[in-house]
Amino acid sequence: MTASILNELQQAAEQNLVDIEHAKDQGRGAIGFYCLYSPTEMAVAANAIPLPLCGTRNDPVAVAEETLPRNLCPLIKSSYGFGVAGTCPYFQFSDVIIGDTTCDGKKKMFELLGRHKPTHVLQLPQGCESESSLPLWRGELDRFKEIVETHTEVQITDQRLRDAISLMNRERQARKNLMDVNRVKPAPLRGSTLIEVLFKVGFLADKEKGIALMEKVTAMAKDGVFRDDPESASTRKRILLTGVPVGVGSDKVIKIVEQCGGDVVAFENCSGYKQAFQVDEDLSPMEALAKQYLATPCSVMSPNDGRFDLLAEMMEGFSVDGVIDLTWQACHTYNIEAHLVNEMVTETKGIPTLHLETDYAESDTEQLRVRIEAYLEML
Numbered sequence: 432m433t434a435s436i437l438n439e440l441q442q443a444a445e446q447n448l449v450d451i452e453h454a455k456d457q458g459r460g461a462i463g464f465y466c467l468y469s470p471t472e473m474a475v476a477a478n479a480i481p482l483p484l485c486g487t488r489n490d491p492v493a494v495a496e497e498t499l500p501r502n503l504c505p506l507i508k509s510s511y512g513f514g515v516a517g518t519c520p521y522f523q524f525s526d527v528i529i530g531d532t533t534c535d536g537k538k539k540m541f542e543l544l545g546r547h548k549p550t551h552v553l554q555l556p557q558g559c560e561s562e563s564s565l566p567l568w569r570g571e572l573d574r575f576k577e578i579v580e581t582h583t584e585v586q587i588t589d590q591r592l593r594d595a596i597s598l599m600n601r602e603r604q605a606r607k608n609l610m611d612v613n614r615v616k617p618a619p620l621r622g623s624t625l626i627e628v629l630f631k632v633g634f635l636a637d638k639e640k641g642i643a644l645m646e647k648v649t650a651m652a653k654d655g656v657f658r659d660d661p662e663s664a665s666t667r668k669r670i671l672l673t674g675v676p677v678g679v680g681s682d683k684v685i686k687i688v689e690q691c692g693g694d695v696v697a698f699e700n701c702s703g704y705k706q707a708f709q710v711d712e713d714l715s716p717m718e719a720l721a722k723q724y725l726a727t728p729c730s731v732m733s734p735n736d737g738r739f740d741l742l743a744e745m746m747e748g749f750s751v752d753g754v755i756d757l758t759w760q761a762c763h764t765y766n767i768e769a770h771l772v773n774e775m776v777t778e779t780k781g782i783p784t785l786h787l788e789t790d791y792a793e794s795d796t797e798q799l800r801v802r803i804e805a806y807l808e809m810l
């Protein structure tokens with residue numbers, strides 16, 4: 432049963448490439464996104480296809496290192512490498528790229544990426560608490576709207592935005608419902624399966640198809656069809672993964688946890704629960720988008736109190752035994768924030784986090800395994 436739904440997902444992913452090509456032939460636009468801060472609703476409202484472009488594989492890193500420094504976050508190198516090597520169909524499909532001034536590495540990488548594809552970088556405030564932050568971001572979203580309108584030749588009316596918000600809220604609710612199945616013990620979904628589903632659905636141009644697939648997986652998970660080991664699942668240590676985003680290809684830590692007898696039951700990162708929000712449909716759409724997206728609790732914000740609220744809620748709600756805090760090499764913001772996360776987790780649960788710093792390569796797999804094994808034993 433697990434194999435059949437994952438096959439269905441794989442077929443949907445393959446069909447998706449054909450569908451996007453066809454849609455583009457018909458004149459539909461496609462917009463590439465690199466971060467959670469830019470509202471995908473803007474693309475959807477212009478009937479364009481939003482495509483997530485953050486690289487999660489190691490193969491394009493070597494090409495990227497011909498231009499970028501080696502000592503740089505693998506997510507940035509992978510993203511850039513995919514773009515310049517021409518090996519990512521979603522990058523190829525994108526008519527225009529939208530970036531944000533999140534971390535230093537990403538925003539400087541966009542300057543180089545702009546040589547390969549029209550790239551617009553939104554000026555993201557460095558915090559969401561000062562009085563000037565929201566008006567600044569609201570102004571940037573006006574600029575974003577104009578960029579999308581120019582590229583798609585579609586005027587984004589308030590009604591179009593409202594419809595897009597409503598559709599994306601349904602998609603995020605379906606994501607949340609899927610992630611929430613793991614609130615029960617034992618977790619019905621392995622972390623590796625959960626992240627594979629969330630990752631692949633994220634590329635689907637047909638949002639309704641993605642929602643239907645997630646609803647199907649959620650129902651199957653509740654029926655217990657994904658666990659062939661319910662006995663051992665009940666004794667596996669429940670891990671919350673926080674920190675940097677992960678996806679297919681950058682999921683080695685999740686797999687090692689599973690091989691060591693643990694379960695990653697929840698993801699407090701932007702591949703997971705940071706996307707489990709709802710945009711307020713009662714506010715004016717541009718205000719609502721600016722407010723909600725600016726509140727994304729990523730470590731590029733200073734301070735980033737929202738992350739600690741979310742962590743506290745998730746540690747309790749998912750009944751976790753331990754927290755692994757993952758940092759990609761050379762990611763200063765997550766690396767430094769790891770100290771505060773460890774303090775908070777230790778105070779709340781009486782156990783420290785396991786802070787891992789790694790990249791997309793497999794060379795440190797055995798070192799990671801030793802540390803993860805020791806952590807699981809300690810819990």
Ligand code: SF4
Nearest residue numbers: 466467533676701729
């Ligand atoms: S971790 Fe932060 S900066 Fe990086 S993609 Fe996610 S939201 Fe954006």
Ligand code: SF4
Nearest residue numbers: 504506534675759762
């Ligand atoms: S993981 Fe860190 S360094 Fe890498 S893109 Fe995200 S915020 Fe930037």
